[in-house]
Amino acid sequence: MKQTARRLRVTSRDVAREVGVSQPTVSRALAGDQAISQETRQRVFAAAERLNYATKYPNLSKGLMHQKTRMIGVVVAALTNSYYTLLLDRLHHELAAAGYSMILMIDEYENPKDLSKLQMLLDKTLDGILFTTATEDSAAVRVLHAQAIPLVLAVRSVPIKEIDVVESDNVMGAKEAILHLLELGHRRIGFILGPNNTSTSLQRFEGAIAALAENGLEPDSKLCVWGPYSHESGYSGVLRLWNSDQRPTAIFCGNDVIALGVVDAARKHGIEVPQKLSVVGFDDIPIAGWSAIQLTTVRVGIGELALIAARRMLERIQSPHEPSGRRDVLPTSLIRRATTAPPPSPG
Amino acid sequence: MKQTARRLRVTSRDVAREVGVSQPTVSRALAGDQAISQETRQRVFAAAERLNYATKYPNLSKGLMHQKTRMIGVVVAALTNSYYTLLLDRLHHELAAAGYSMILMIDEYENPKDLSKLQMLLDKTLDGILFTTATEDSAAVRVLHAQAIPLVLAVRSVPIKEIDVVESDNVMGAKEAILHLLELGHRRIGFILGPNNTSTSLQRFEGAIAALAENGLEPDSKLCVWGPYSHESGYSGVLRLWNSDQRPTAIFCGNDVIALGVVDAARKHGIEVPQKLSVVGFDDIPIAGWSAIQLTTVRVGIGELALIAARRMLERIQSPHEPSGRRDVLPTSLIRRATTAPPPSPG
DNA sequence: CTGTTAGCGCATTCAA
C-alpha cells in the first residue's frame, strides 16, 4: 500500500492518472477546450467527479499563473452597525454573482499608524480592496493607493481625488432633514454627530449648516456633540444636551444607531418623543422602521450603493490601467415617521 | 528602458537583484534564518522595504508550497441577525489574532441541493471551514465532511457525530425560561420557534417540553408556530396566536429577533407587554437590553462561543489527523428584564 | 486531438 499518498489534495494529475491521459489534457477538458475528443472529455469529467476534484473555481496554482485570485478584501470598521452588515450582505451578493469571494477585514484603526492587519491585504494576494469605513486620514487607504491594487471606497470618501468612491448625497440628505425640522418650527436644534474624521459626518454637518444658513441661522456649537457612531454616544449625548441650559427641541443625529440611542435614553428618562423632543436619524436601517421605533430618518439606498461599488470594483479589476477617480453620489430621501413633530409650545 | 517590467507584483527575485544576492538568500533572510550574515540580512530588509515587498504573510506561492493559505471560510446564513454579526465580529477577532484571515460565505441554502456557492470552498484553497448556521440536513456540511478539510460547526449542530461542534446549552436555557413563566403563573404558553430543521430550534423546543412535563403539562400544538428566525415571523406569529381561540398569556420565542417582532406587533396593536402578554427571547443580543425594549431572554455567551470555535478550528488545522467529534456545550443564563410578569387575572 | 515543456514565486533540499 505504498501509493497511499499523504497528500490531501486531489490534483489534476490524479485525475489524469485515473483516466490514463496527460495532465494538460485534463486541464483542457475541464476548461471546455474544443480541441478535445468527446470521449476523452467525458471520461475526464467522470473521473474528476469520482475523485472529487475541484473544478470551476480557481485555486492557488491558477492564481499563481494569472496573478488573480478572484478574492476581494472588504474592510469594515465593525459589524455592530446594521447599516454596514446590510451593506456587506449586498456586497457579498454582487461579488459572489460575479464569481468573487469576499475576505472580510474588520479593523477599527484604533491606532491609525498600526497597519499590521493590513499586511495581510498588502500581500496583494487579493484582486482588489474595498473600503467601507475609511477615515479621512486613513493610512491604510494611502498605502494601498500607492500600490497598484484596485481600490474602491464605499460610503465614506477620503480627500484623494484619484480614488474611486461611491457615496450617498450626505449634504443634500442632511439639508432636507434640517429643513423638515425648521418647517415644523424648531429653532434650537442639537447635533449628535459621528467622528469628525469621517466624510459622512463632515458632509452631513455641512448640509445641516447650509439648511440653517438658508434661514439665517447657524448651529450653536454648544449643541454640537461629535463622537463615535454608536448607540451609547446617542444615549449619553442627548442627556448632556437635555441637561444643558440651551435644551434643544430637536436633535439631528449622525446616523440611525445614534438616533436609536437618543430615543432609548429619552424613553428611559421620560422625555416624550416627539412631543417634547424631535429626533431625526440617517441611513434608514431596518430597525428604524419597526413599529416600536418609527424613526424619522434619511434613507440611503444601501442596496444600490453596494451594487455600484461592486461594479466599480469589477471594472477596476478588468481594466487596471484606466484612470481612476470616478465619484458616484447616490440620492437620498427623507422618510417622515413618528419621531418628529412641532416643538412644544413655550407655554 | 527595457527593464520597465509590466509585472505589478514585487517578487523576492526583484529584491535579490536589488541587493545583488540570490533569490533563496532573500527568502532565508526574511524568514529569519540564522545562517545569514548580519550584513546581508540588513541589506535585504532595507531593499525589501524600499521595493514594498510583502513579507510576513503568506501569499500564493507560499500557499502552493505548504498547501496552506491561512484563510478560513466562515459560512453564515445571513447578516440580518445581530447575533450572527456579533459572532462574526468575535470570530474574526480570534482568527486574526492567530494570523488567519476570514473568507465570508453567505448562503441561505434556499435550495439545499444547490452547492454552487460552496464550490468556491470545496476548492480547498482554504485551511478550514467554519459553519455557523448549518441546517440539520445541510448537504454542504455532508460534502465537506466527506472531504478531508478541517470543519467546525458553531451555534448549530448536525446529526453527524464525527464533526466538531461548539454550541450553547439550548435545552437547559429553554427549560429555565419556561420554568420562569410557569413560576409566574402562566399556563397557556405560545411558541414562535425557528426553522424545524435547525438544531437550535429543536433543542430549545425540547427544553421547553421538558419544563412543561415536569409540571404535568404539555405544549398545545395549536400554540406552536415554526418559521424563519425573523422579525417578520414574530410579528405575524403573535397576531395569529393572539387572534386564536386559545389566546396565550405568554410567548416563548425561538430567538431575540423573533421576540422583538412580537414586542413590536404587540405595541402596534395595543397588546400591553408584559401586562397582557409576557414575552421571552433567546440569545440576549445587544438590542434586547436597550431601555426601550428590556427583553427577558436567555443569554448565550457569544464571545466565548466564538473563542472556543476559533480555538477548535486552529486545533483541527494543526493536527488534522486527530479524531474529531468533540462537542462543547456552553452554559446559558436567564436574564429577567421587563417583558415578563404574572398573567392578567381572569377577572 | 493530445503530449511535452516551461514557468508563475517561493521554500527547501543539496553543494560548495
Place this chain on the structure above:
DNA sequence: TTGAATGCGCTAACAG
C-alpha cells in the same frame, strides 16, 4: 554563509 537546482498544481506555447 550562500548559490544552484527542484517542485508545489496549473495553464499556455509549442510540437506532433
